[in-house]
Amino acid sequence: MKIAVLLAQNHQVTAVDVAKERVDMINALKCPIVDAELETFLSDKPLKLRATLDAEAAYSDAEFVIIATPTDYDTDTNYFDTSSVEAVIDQVSAVNPAATIVIKSTIPVGFVQRLRAERGINTLMFSPEFLREGQALYDNLHPSRIIVGSQSEAEAIKLFANTYLAMRVAFFNELDSYAMAGGMEARQIIAGTGHDPRIGNHYNNPFFGYGGYCLPKDTKQLLANYSEVPQNLIRAIVDANHTRKDFLADQIIAKAPNVVGIYRLVMKAGSDNFRRSSIQGIMKRIKAKGIKVVVFEPVLQQDDFFGSAVVRDLETFKQVSDVIVANRLTDEIRDVESKIFTRDLSGTD
Ligand SMILES: NC(=O)c1ccc[n+]([C@@H]2O[C@H](COP(=O)([O-])OP(=O)(O)OC[C@H]3O[C@@H](n4cnc5c(N)ncnc54)[C@H](O)[C@@H]3O)[C@@H](O)[C@H]2O)c1
Numbered sequence: 001m002k003i004a005v006l007l008a009q010n011h012q013v014t015a016v017d018v019a020k021e022r023v024d025m026i027n028a029l030k031c032p033i034v035d036a037e038l039e040t041f042l043s044d045k046p047l048k049l050r051a052t053l054d055a056e057a058a059y060s061d062a063e064f065v066i067i068a069t070p071t072d073y074d075t076d077t078n079y080f081d082t083s084s085v086e087a088v089i090d091q092v093s094a095v096n097p098a099a100t101i102v103i104k105s106t107i108p109v110g111f112v113q114r115l116r117a118e119r120g121i122n123t124l125m126f127s128p129e130f131l132r133e134g135q136a137l138y139d140n141l142h143p144s145r146i147i148v149g150s151q152s153e154a155e156a157i158k159l160f161a162n163t164y165l166a167m168r169v170a171f172f173n174e175l176d177s178y179a180m181a182g183g184m185e186a187r188q189i190i191a192g193t194g195h196d197p198r199i200g201n202h203y204n205n206p207f208f209g210y211g212g213y214c215l216p217k218d219t220k221q222l223l224a225n226y227s228e229v230p231q232n233l234i235r236a237i238v239d240a241n242h243t244r245k246d247f248l249a250d251q252i253i254a255k256a257p258n259v260v261g262i263y264r265l266v267m268k269a270g271s272d273n274f275r276r277s278s279i280q281g282i283m284k285r286i287k288a289k290g291i292k293v294v295v296f297e298p299v300l301q302q303d304d305f306f307g308s309a310v311v312r313d314l315e316t317f318k319q320v321s322d323v324i325v326a327n328r329l330t331d332e333i334r335d336v337e338s339k340i341f342t343r344d345l346s347g348t349d
Contacts, residue, residue: 001032002136003066003104005041008049014058015051026051034272037137055088060095068104068129073217078224080108080217086115093121102148104129106162106218109155109225116150125150128158132349133212134271159225162218163237168203169210170240176206176343177247187345206343208248208327209241209278212267216241216276245278249285252323252341260286261321261339265297265305268349269328272299279327283308286325294320 004015004026017023025032027050031039041047052058059065069084085105092099103112103126112126127148131139147154172190179186186206194201210216223234252260262283265274274280274297283306287293293308296317303310311317318324318336326333326342328349333340 001026001068002035002038002131002140003068004049005038005047005137006140007066008047009045010048012048013050014062015049016053016055016058017051018053020053023051023053033136034270035134035136037135037141041137055091056095059092059099062092062096062099064100064102065092065096066102066104071105071107071217073220078220080106080221082107082111085111089115089119089121089124093119097121097123099123101125102127106158106214106221107155108221109152109159111155112150113152126154126158128154128161130158130161133268133273156225159218159222162215163222163234165203166210166215166219166241167233167237169207169215170237170244172204173206173209173244173343174240176345177244180247180251186343190345203349205346205348207267207278208282208343209244211241211276211278211281213273213275241278241281245281245285248343249282252282252286252325253289253291255323255341257291257322259292259294259320259322261311261317261324262293262295262297262308263317263324263326263333263340264328265295266299267327269330274299277327279325282325 001015004013007013015026022032029042031042065088067085067088069088071080071082071085074081085103085107089101092101100123101121103124106128107126112124116122116124125148127146130144147157175189176186179189190204191201193199194204219234219238223238226234262279265277265279266272267274267277283293287308294317295305295308295310296314297305297310300310311320314332318333321339323341324333324336324339326340327344329340329342329344329347
């Protein structure tokens with residue numbers, strides 16, 4: 001979506017999707033995700049952009065086809081499910097074999113080389129996306145780096161970059177768990193640690209775990225790519241996320257609440273995306289102990305989220321919850337501070 005908008009400033013772009021509502025929204029110049037800059041571009045800029053469900057027609061006269069379909073981690077194969085990417089590659093090859101295909105979806109190391117050999121396509125390459133949730137267009141307009149590759153190095157760069165970010169979050173999360181267990185001030189330890197410029201005082205606010213769509217799946221995929229290579233750290237980064245959530249859920253359960261309120265499912269303030277957010281792991285563990293859980297999440301349309309009631313009115317939510325679990329603190333819940341369980345120490349992401 002963000003690549004389509006970016007390129008449509010200067011080039012004719014056709015956005016293909018299998019979801020009709022997304023196609024309709026783009027054609028109505030409405031943004032299908034929460035992203036301030038993307039919304040402004042769609043409403044204010046003259047863009048050469050249209051969206052369609054007709055993949056064949058769109059691919060047949062394109063010079064470049066850019067693929068950004070999902071690659072979920074498949075727990076049965078312990079590998080990314082790349083079927084949607086492969087389906088698009090096959091569609092393009094059938095109608096327009098001369099088109100250059102650029103994969104932006106995150107893929108396993110070795111994917112492009114394998115596909116090039118298996119399908120006999122030499123116009124296939126990978127250019128990883130490096131962006132933050134809710135700031136996708138901004139990060140595309142001001143990229144930290146642009147990487148394009150047809151060898152496996154580009155795929156490895158993407159997975160190592162995200163695994164490093166997960167490691168950093170997991171490190172400060174474990175520092176925080178240690179401080180909690182020993183009755184120490186995590187905030188002080190984090191500040192003092194970060195004053196070393198090699199460490200830095202950035203990206204160090206504890207979370208319930210690292211989460212969002214990408215970090216959990218990309219770390220697992222990198223671990224799978226290590227199957228023939230000795231390692232300790234990559235496995236530890238994957239495992240640390242479960243340990244952190246177990247520890248925090250136990251702390252909440254120890255308060256013996258009758259009702260636990262989950263305040264926002266999203267990973268970050270300013271996002272509408274709660275895929276694989278870490279608070280859901282906490283929620284699952286609390287529910288498994290038979291404790292009633294209610295959810296406050298304005299982004300949700302439905303009244304029920306995995307068997308828990310979605311409470312629309314914030315005041316009611318505050319009243320019925322004995323403990324309010326919040327991955328990030330906001331002003332709208334500060335009046336019930338005594339009920340809040342959070343590890344948000346600095347109000348940053
Ligand atoms: N979201 C991020 O911040 C981010 C960052 C870097 C990399 N990535 C990678 O980009 C890829 C996509 O992630 P996303 O967050 O944009 O996913 P998304 O689910 O928001 O968007 C994917 C879109 O692809 C459509 N789609 C699925 N199958 C299709 C097909 N066969 N043909 C056409 N459209 C199809 C879906 O309907 C959906 O609209 C993933 O591999 C992800 O790991 C995402």
